[in-house]
Amino acid sequence: xxxxxxxDGKAFAESLRTRVGHVAADFxxxxxxxxxxxxxxVGEDPASQVYVRNKGKQTLACGMESFEHKLPADxxxxxxxxxxxxxxxxxxxxxxxxxxPLPAHMDEAKxxxxxxxxxxxxxFHVVNxxxxxxxxxxxxxxxxxxxxxxLKDKLGxxxxxxxxxxxxxxxxGKPMAQLLIAESCTVTVAHSRTKDLxxxxxxxxxxxAAVGRPEMVKGDWLKPGATVIDVGINRVPGVxxxxxxxxxxxxxxxxSEVAGAITPxxxxxxxxxxxxxxxxxxxxxxRNMGLALDEGVL
Ligand SMILES: Nc1nc(=O)c2c([nH]1)NC[C@@H]1CN(c3ccc(C(=O)N[C@@H](CCC(=O)O)C(=O)O)cc3)C=[N+]21
Numbered sequence: 001x002x003x004x005x006x007x008d009g010k011a012f013a014e015s016l017r018t019r020v021g022h023v024a025a026d027f028x029x030x031x032x033x034x035x036x037x038x039x040x041x042v043g044e045d046p047a048s049q050v051y052v053r054n055k056g057k058q059t060l061a062c063g064m065e066s067f068e069h070k071l072p073a074d075x076x077x078x079x080x081x082x083x084x085x086x087x088x089x090x091x092x093x094x095x096x097x098x099x100x101p102l103p104a105h106m107d108e109a110k111x112x113x114x115x116x117x118x119x120x121x122x123x124f125h126v127v128n129x130x131x132x133x134x135x136x137x138x139x140x141x142x143x144x145x146x147x148x149x150x151l152k153d154k155l156g157x158x159x160x161x162x163x164x165x166x167x168x169x170x171x172x173g174k175p176m177a178q179l180l181i182a183e184s185c186t187v188t189v190a191h192s193r194t195k196d197l198x199x200x201x202x203x204x205x206x207x208x209a210a211v212g213r214p215e216m217v218k219g220d221w222l223k224p225g226a227t228v229i230d231v232g233i234n235r236v237p238g239v240x241x242x243x244x245x246x247x248x249x250x251x252x253x254x255x256s257e258v259a260g261a262i263t264p265x266x267x268x269x270x271x272x273x274x275x276x277x278x279x280x281x282x283x284x285x286x287r288n289m290g291l292a293l294d295e296g297v298l
Pocket of ligand 1: 051097098099100101122142233246265266267268269270271272273274
């Protein structure tokens, strides 16, 4: 029997995109041009192509301009850096996203370091990482920011809650921990070397699973009533021969019998990631044009 409330990330993302759309219309009226997001994709990875197409469609639907740059997989690193430099200099481009992962012959850190931090709507540049760590305004990575929005919507204040983040990546785990610290949670970051992970998770009021291991977190690890945020997007063989399905890092069946609230996969964190990207882009547009914006409306 399932007892947990399902956290509807898809619906929350839709309402966030509506708010972004209103702010974007206001920006267009004030600036005399639309806000613009540039997405750079290197290579032909089918999943990445789907994400980039969805980002482009949703950007246009919010009343912003979308610029797509698709480069072949064998593009020289210097040529990618030149594209980024051109986007840095382009006044029509407010936000730049270089889709990761990049092909193996490229140095991701070097590419990210080339993006103007004030157009870095992914929040991956070390300047934005440092701003987040020290509490300065900057750009926060989309996936963890989306997770915190869902948590605050569900729980109100997070102050004093025990949060366990499983995963220590630069893209999710580490910025997630920073955001939860800023919300006055007591934060534990667990990872592949953590001893007795179920015992660590048992103390958590909030569990954020971002490890990339299908259905790893089981219901009997959870404190009853815990809020579970599943960041995993794992494509696994489906019930039907030859078909695949998406599952998270949490075993939804057992976890939803113990948790108080839980995000599903798909329809949870994933849609929030793109909606927050659009949010960050309209924020970047205002900041870079010197226009005031009450970010609380987003
Ligand atoms: N520079 C950069 N920034 C990113 O933000 C970035 C990236 N690179 N590389 C790839 C990952 C992945 N990512 C997702 C976005 C939306 C869904 C999403 O909407 N998922 C749907 C399901 C989609 C499906 O059916 O495949 C859902 O969970 O409901 C998933 C994954 C952003 N990424």
